[in-house]
Amino acid sequence: MKLPRFSITLCLLLVPFLSARSAVEKPNIIFILVDDMGWGDLGAFGNKGTKTPNIDRLAAEGLRFTQFYVNSPICSPSRTALTTGQYPQRWKITSYLSNRAENERRGMAQWLDPAAPSLARSLKSAGYTSGHFGKWHMGGQRDVGEAPMITEYGFDESLTNFEGLGPRLLGMADAHDGKPPRPHSLNSEKLGRGPVIWYDRTHLTEGFVGAAIQFMNKAEADGRPFFINLWPDDVHSPFFPPADRRGDGSKRELYRGVLETMDEQLGKLFDHVRDTPALKDRTLIVFCSDNGHEPGAGTAGPLRGAKGTLYEGGVRSPLIVWGPGLIPAGKAGQTNGTSVFAAFDLTVSLLALSGGTAPIDTTFDGENLSPTLIGTGTDSRKKPIFWRRPPDRKGTAEENLLPDLAMRDGEWKLLCNYDGSAPQLYHLPADAGEATNLAGRHPEVVEKMTRAVTAWHDSLPPDHGPALGEKRSRRQAPRK
Known part of the structure; x- marks a missing residue:
């Protein structure tokens, strides 16, 4: 059975708009967050084997940043940092949100506290209307059906997948080639809390793009600036590319097929903005990934590591910013290859560009780098960037155990255990692949950075999981 590609109607987007307000001086913002895409997966970032012409054109017309980081190597905490402008550990979201028992075992919250800062909510002070379209994964997944609705975080409308509540598009896999369709929903339909549309999984990104275009057209008609989260479930596994994009059926080829299909579907949004005079010069598109690639699927190019690790391939993300009017x-x-900043800096910078204000009692961990973001400056963030590994991502065999903490400060990157043992120190300008551990040659740098990262770790709520606080006497051998 072939499922239709439904037209997502506004009647399914349940929360009404606020009153109209002129937005001539305020940029529209579209934030595209791809799921599990590697630093080296795009043609614009050096990939010769994958065709991503629409995203590559976005980079050719905008700015490309090669030293941009996310705040976690895994999805839920990465998304929390983007939403709040703060380290996700402050809100006890330290790995992907799972079922209730698994979240409790790892010392995690069941969902993002609605009292947390929210970019969408803060943008209301500048007259914005906000919509979230795509993956949420900050509450409302598995058996956690009483989580807050996405609209409780400041969004006026939402349409999500199986990892959020409210109106949802749920995928039917294998519906594209005549096989019996099967749901890919993790039983989200049983949670209630909003209407459900079953959709061909191959075209799910297209469905979210269609809903986002309807939202921006309505906002434009009402004379209001808009903020849109367009967060596809692609390119996360399992992979469901069209039949003609499966290659040899290997994991890598299936992944490539999904990536190229997503590029094609996102191209409809890019073209709509370019071809609409009222949007082209007043819209900023920000494009990145939530964390590194899944091993065996994507690629980090010359970088070490992948999703779930604190090495560069797990936390460095491609970043593209497009905005002809800005x-x-x-x-x-x-290409900006020198400015070092992270996802929570995007939150603060976008708020600054909009003219919005955060709650008076909010202290951001991110910094305002709006001139860097739009190419009128090249500053890096002044403070270091810290990371803590997801509590369920440690490894098993001694030689494969992963570092617990990491820190980027200027040109240096340090990784170590919770207690500061087994340090690894890399000089990234000369060794972006983290191949040569210089800890033994620069003990003073190691001591300074170890004090800083362990103090940061100790200042945050604890989490739980395999090997929390474990001490190791043997250093992890650096990659040769």
Whole structure:
């Protein structure tokens, strides 16, 4: 059975708009967050074997950042940092949100506290209307059906997948080639809390794109600036590319097929913005991944590590920023390879660009780097970036155990255990692949950074999981 590609109607988006307000001086913001895409997966970031012409064109017309980081190597905490502008550990979201028992075992919250700062809520102070379309994964998944609705975080409308509540598009796998369709929903339909549309999983990104375009057209008609989260479930496994994009059926080929299909579907959104005069010069598109690639599927290019690890391949993300009306014409198409900043800096920077204000009692961990973001400056964040590994990502065999903490400070990257043991120190300008451990040659740098990262770790709520606080006497051998 072939499922239809439904037109997502606004009647399914349940929360009404606020009153109209002129938005001439405020940029529309579209934030595209891909799921599990590697740093080296795009043509614009050096991949020769995958065709991503629409995303590559976005980079050619905008800015490309090669030293941008997310705040966790796994989805839920990464998304929490983007939403709040803060380290996700402050809200006890330290790995992917799972079922109730698993969350409790790992010392995690069941969902993001609605009292947490929210970019969407803060943008309301600047007159924005906000919509979330796609994966949420900050509450409302598995058996956690009483989590807050997405609209409780400041969004006026939402349409999500099986890892959120409210109106949902749920995928039917194998519906594209005549096989009996099967749901890929993790039983989300049993949670209630919003209408469900069953959708061909191959075209799920297309469904979210269609809903986002309807939302922006309505906002434009009402004379309001808009903020949109477009967060596809692609390119997360399992992989459901069209039949003609399966290659040899290997994991890598299936992944490539999903990535190329997603690029094609996102292209409809990019073209809509380009071809609509009222949008082109007043819209900023920000594009990145929530964490590194799944091993065996994507690629980090020259970087070490993948999803779930604190090495560069787990936490460094491709970042593209497009905005003809905001980026100086002479800067378009350039690559920024020097500015070091992270996802929570995006939150603060976008708020600054909008003219919005955060709650008076909010202290962000992110910094305002809005000039860097639109190409009128090249500053890096002033404070270091810290990471803590997901509590369920440690490894088993001694030689494969992963570091617990990491820190980027200027040109240096340190990884170590919770107690500061087994340090690994890398000079990233010369060794982006983290191949040569310089800890023995620079003990003063190791001591300073170890004190800083362990103090940061101790200042945050604890989590639980395999080997929490474990001490190891043997260092993890650096990759040769």
